[in-house]
Amino acid sequence: FQTAMDEVGQQVGLSLLSFVGTALTGVAMRRLFSRPMLTARADDQQQVRAQEDKENRDEQVSYAQLSPHAARPTKAADDSPPAEDRVEEMQVVKAQDEPAMEQDVTEPAIARKSLRRVRKAEVQEREELQQLIDAVDVEEAAKTPRASRRLKSSKRSKATDATAAPAHEEITEPPQQEQDERxxxxxxxxxxxxxxxxxxxxxxxxxxxxxxxxxxxxxxxxxxxxxxxxxxxxxxxxxxxxxxxxxxxxxxxxxxxxxxxxxxxxxVVEEKEEEVNDPPRSARKRRAVPVSPPSVRAKTPREKKAKLAQPATTLRVGEEIEIDKCKFRIDKELATGADSIIYEGTCVGGKHEGRTVAIKMQPRQRKTIFQITTEHHVLTKLKQKRISSLHIQEPLAYGCHEDRCYILVTGMLGPNMLSLLPASKRMPARQVLLLAYQGLGLLEELHAAMYVHRDIKPENLVLGGEGLENQLHLIDFGTAEALVDLAGKRRLQAQAAEGTLAYMATTVHRKEPLSKRDDVEALLWTLLRLHLGELPWEKLGSKQQGELLRMKNRWLEDVTAGGELEGNMREFFEKLAGMVVELKRPEDEPDYSKMRKLTVKAWSKEMPKKSTSIDKASWK
Structure with a gap:
């Protein structure tokens, strides 16, 4: 083991020595070769500088040789002539050099003169523009009293400067024609x-x-x-x-x-200026506060909150309007609503020429634009479905008249239900049942087309025109709405309270989703109003909707709580109200056939046995 460790240490030492030797060798070689390269680079730079200096000197010498008035070489001292000869020679040389010098100086002088002329013209143009701007500012500022006083003082200072100016300078004023043009x-x-x-x-x-x-x-x-x-x-x-x-x-x-x-x-400025310049004698001691004119008088908080009724836009009798390439003449006014006026007119030009029409006009406001546009859209969609048993208005023309009102022209129909009331203001039971029978048929067809009217009331139920005098028609689709969206799904979001308050369904008061019950319940209140002559809650306003809803719910539970109902009509209203109450969900379908059978049964009890059936009965 000791031997192995010694061998490893020797190898490591040899590798370190070789590495250090290699590094030292590299440094020495770099120093050895870099010094000649730096020296050569410095020599090259010196040569380049010397070459540039030589070229500059050659250019100067050539320029001096080409210049006719360049400095001439001086003569030696020993060859110099006397002073008098030298003076004469200098004069001769000067005379020879003057034309050449003038020729060289001419071009720069001309350039300098033209530049001075251009600058002078620019300065003069700037001064004229400033004078014009000052003149316009003076004319505009002269309208105020403070500026007029400042203008008078500036005129005095200008007059003083003019008198102090030299006599040979003339002060020119712009001619009258230029002032008129300004x-x-x-x-x-x-x-x-x-x-x-x-x-x-x-x-x-x-x-x-x-x-x-x-x-x-x-x-x-x-x-x-x-x-x-x-x-x-x-x-x-x-x-x-x-x-x-x-x-x-x-x-x-x-x-x-x-x-x-x-x-x-x-x-306003002129009126105030007259009051300041010419005050009355009574105002010299105690000046009265001038009253601002009504056009600029600041509104009080009460006036800002008050909603002043603007004059309604109307159409004159005899006036002709052009809508959808047809001309219509206004004959007379038929009715006036909350935000619309209905006229009777005649088509005097176009594809409906000679036809009597009903012209509905609504001022161009944000609220009414959506109503009349919705009515035209719904009528067009329903007419495209071609439902023969759905009797509604026939749209003939629609558009904007003179950028101030929207016009909807429809076919002329007969009277509404309120105009059929007798002097007692109570419709006979026979006509109430006939209205219920035909009204339920209209609502069934309208709901089958997936639309809800949302404003069923006596004014919107009218008889037909010529040939259809005994057929009930439905009008005024300004608040109508589709039951489904564009994807065909049922709309279940909460609805806004639209329609007439007295005939509005309880579901609308509670802001429940759209449903077919809304129109059926509104028809129930319409029948009750025509039969009794007046609804118990008809005089309540929009701020009393809570009380109004409680009265309607109490009557749906007990029909005797709402007025005088007796015999056959009491039974009819009790059963019809029970059918309405059964519709608890928005998707519930009313049983129209059962309601019509109830109406036919009440008709048979009310009328003699040999009388005409309800489907063939007339309104007279």
């Missing part, structure tokens, strides 16, 4: 048409604005507000006239444009 310059371009107004009269400007499709009511209001003007008109023509007045001035009797309409801010 005053008219802000009104030389039309923002709406993006073109100059040169050669464009007021009438041509008006026709161009009316013909431009991008000039809408919203655009005109924004432009007028940007010019510090308060829009007064509602229609597109009125706003165009206000814009023309701000651009061309007020229109006189002979058609010429007169004084321009002042902005709201300028009017």
């Amino acid at each position: 005053e008219e310059r802000p009104a030389r371009v039309c923002q709406l048409l993006d073109r100059s107004l040169e050669g464009l009269t007021r009438e041509k400007h008006r026709l161009a604005l009316l013909a431009c499709s991008t000039v809408t009511v919203k655009t005109l209001r924004n432009v007028l507000c940007g010019r510090l003007l308060r829009p007064q008109g509602e229609s597109r023509e009125d706003l165009v006239e206000e814009y023309l007045t701000s651009m061309h001035g007020e229109k006189t009797e002979d058609g010429a444009s007169g004084r321009k309409r002042k902005s709201r801010g300028a009017q």
Whole structure:
């Protein structure tokens, strides 16, 4: 073992000695070969520098030889002529060199003169631009009293400087024509048409604005507000006239444009300036606080919270409107709703020419846009299904009129249920049962198309037009909604309270998901209202929905708690209310056939034996 360890130690020592020797050899070789390389590199650099210096000297010598006025070689001292001869020789040399020197100096001098001329022109142009900007600023600033005082002081200082100026300097003022052009310059371009107004009269400007499709009511209001003007008109023509007045001035009797309409801010400033400059005698001792004009008066917190009713957008009798390439004339007003007006009209041009129509108008507001759009969409979808037993409105045209209201044109139908009430305001049992029979049939077809009306009430149940006077029709689908989504799945999310409060179903009050019970229960309250003349909760408002819901639930449990019901009609309402209460889940299907059989049974008890059956009965 000791021998083996000795051999290992010898091998390790030999390897270390060989490694150290190799390293020392490398260092020595590097030093040996690096010194000549550094020396050679330094020599090369010196040679390069010497070559560059030589080339520079050669260039200087060649330039001196080519220059006609270069320095000449001096003569030796022993060959130098006398002083007088030397002076004459210098004069001769100077005379010979002057043309050459002038020729060399000419080009740089011309360049320097042109550069000075360009700089002078730039300075002069900058000064003129600054004068123009100062003139415009002075014209704008002169509108305020404080700026007018500052302007007067600046004019005095300028006049003092002008008197102190030398006599040979003349102070020039811009001609009157240039001042007029500056005053008219802000009104030389039309923002709406993006073109100059040169050669464009007021009438041509008006026709161009009316013909431009991008000039809408919203655009005109924004432009007028940007010019510090308060829009007064509602229609597109009125706003165009206000814009023309701000651009061309007020229109006189002979058609010429007169004084321009002042902005709201300028009017207020002038009124305040007149009060400050010419105060009344009674205000000299005790100055009264000037009352701000109503156009800029700050609103009180009560006025900010108050919702002032804006004037409703209406259509004039005899006015013609164009919707979907058809022209309709307004004949008379039929009814007015919470946010819509219904007119009777006649188609005077288009594919429905000569037909009497119903024109529904809703102002262009966020709420009503969705209602009238939904109504048109639902009517179109239901008409595409071609359900012959579903009697609803026929959509004829739909669109926006003059960018201020939406129009839906449908076929003209007959009177609604409220207009059929006698003087006692209570509908006879015969007509109530006939309404229940035909109404249940309409709801069955509507629900089979997977739609819920959500606003069943007497005003939305009308008789048909010519040839369909005895058939009940359903109208006003503004709040209608589909029972399924686009994927065909049942919608089970909570619904918002839509519809008329008095006829609203209890499930809607509780904000349960959409269901077919909503329309059936609303039809029940409609029948009860027409039979009794008034609902017990009809006078309750939206803030009393809790009490209203309790009254409806109590009546569903006991129909005698809601009013005077006797005999056959009491039995009919009790059984119909029981069928409605059985619909506890949103997916429960009403038994329409059982409800119609109940109606037929009550009809047979109410009418004589030889009377007409309910399916062939008339409303008269």
